[in-house]
Structure formats: structure tokens, C-alpha cells
Amino acid sequence: MAMKKYKISLVIFDMDGLMFDTERIGVLGWHEAAKSFGIEIKQEFLRDMTGLNVKSIEKVFKKYYGNDLPFYDIRDLRVKYVLDYIEKNGMPVKPGLFELLDYLDHRGIMKAVATSTERKRTEKYLTLAGIRERFDAIVCGDEVERGKPEPDIFLEAARRTGKRPEECIVLEDSANGIKAASRAKMFPVLIPDIRRPDEVEELVYRELKSLHEVINLLESLKEEVVL
Numbered sequence: 001m002a003m004k005k006y007k008i009s010l011v012i013f014d015m016d017g018l019m020f021d022t023e024r025i026g027v028l029g030w031h032e033a034a035k036s037f038g039i040e041i042k043q044e045f046l047r048d049m050t051g052l053n054v055k056s057i058e059k060v061f062k063k064y065y066g067n068d069l070p071f072y073d074i075r076d077l078r079v080k081y082v083l084d085y086i087e088k089n090g091m092p093v094k095p096g097l098f099e100l101l102d103y104l105d106h107r108g109i110m111k112a113v114a115t116s117t118e119r120k121r122t123e124k125y126l127t128l129a130g131i132r133e134r135f136d137a138i139v140c141g142d143e144v145e146r147g148k149p150e151p152d153i154f155l156e157a158a159r160r161t162g163k164r165p166e167e168c169i170v171l172e173d174s175a176n177g178i179k180a181a182s183r184a185k186m187f188p189v190l191i192p193d194i195r196r197p198d199e200v201e202e203l204v205y206r207e208l209k210s211l212h213e214v215i216n217l218l219e220s221l222k223e224e225v226v227l
Helices: 023-036 043-049 054-065 071-089 097-107 119-128 152-161 175-183 198-203 212-220
Strands: 010-013 110-115 137-140 168-172 187-190
Touching (some): 010 152, 023 043, 023 071, 054 071, 071 119, 097 110, 097 212, 119 137, 137 152, 152 168, 152 175, 168 175, 168 212, 175 198
Parallel strands (some): 010 110, 010 168, 110 137
């Protein structure tokens, strides 16, 4: 079979757990919110809901807790916990993010955010971090019909920037995000956060330890990606 060559022209960033160290805060938020309703958050729920949009999280929640508990009330408490933490402590930016954005600017490689988080909170996080205007496109979980692990959100990011899927690298920390990037026929790069999603190992193009290493990866792919 003939080798195919591609040149990377768009890097798509997940947000929570990838650019910002907000997944850990979110987990604490789930536990605190659940206590208010007399329940304990299961690790299986936290595993399965990572990377999903709110509608999909609701389905996972009901799978583990049934239909009687007020999911949106619990989720609202969790969101409040996270926002209160950020207001008090600042936006927890992951190491290497600013350097990577500077590198992409220097190289002329476009940048997009594709996050399962809704638009309002996404705008707030990016603004607090001082990077809202540094992206060529921002696609949020409440703006696509099907959330991760379906490919819609990444395909929309490519569409808005005028890029083909095979020109795109996706930076993700979750299994659902890696599945979505793979289904979009892009190059999924895994940077694990709280938990390494072993179940998607075969879908990963590269696994890195931090955002710092993305620069080295892109340098090694400076001319073209060969498959």
C-alpha cells in the first residue's frame, strides 16, 4: 500500500484536563455536590463521563443513579464549586500551554478549541486565562448535535478553519476525546490527566507527558506526517 503524506496545519485543543487543570477540581466538585444530596459519587461514573457534554453526562448519571435524583441541581452545585475555586485561586493553566501557543503562532499553524463544556463557561475560562483571542475557532459541547465520542465537534473545528481532517492534530486527555478524534480521521495525541485511558491505546497516534512535548512532536513532523 502506498504511503500517504500530510502536512499539519491545525492543532485542536481539548480544554478541561488538557489546557487547564480543572478535571481534578471538577472531581472534588462532584463529590461535594453529591454529599448535599446524600449520595456518593462512583469512580465508574467519573471514568465514563470524562470528556462528555452535559446531555451525555446526564445519561451516564442516570445509568448509575436512576431517574429520581435531580441531575441538573447536582451538576449546578458542582459547577459552582469549580467556579468558586477558580475565582479564589485563579485559572489553573497546565504547564507548557503558553509556550505551545507561542510556538504555533511562530509556525503559522492554526489553533482551535473543541470542548464538551458549554459556550458560556468556555468563554469564561479562556478569558480568565488570557487566551480567548489566541484561537482561530472555538467549538463547544452545546453547539454540535452529537458530542464526543462522536467526531462532530472536531469536524466542525476543521470546517470553521477551512482544514481537512488529515491536516489536524487533536490534543486530548480522555478516552471519549481520543475516540472522537480517531473517528474524525485526525491524528489523536494523548496527554493523560487524572487517569490514563488504556482502553483507547490502539487509537492513539502519539502519547506525550505534557504540552511541552507537543513542540518536539511538531518539530519532528515539520515537513509532513507519513502514514
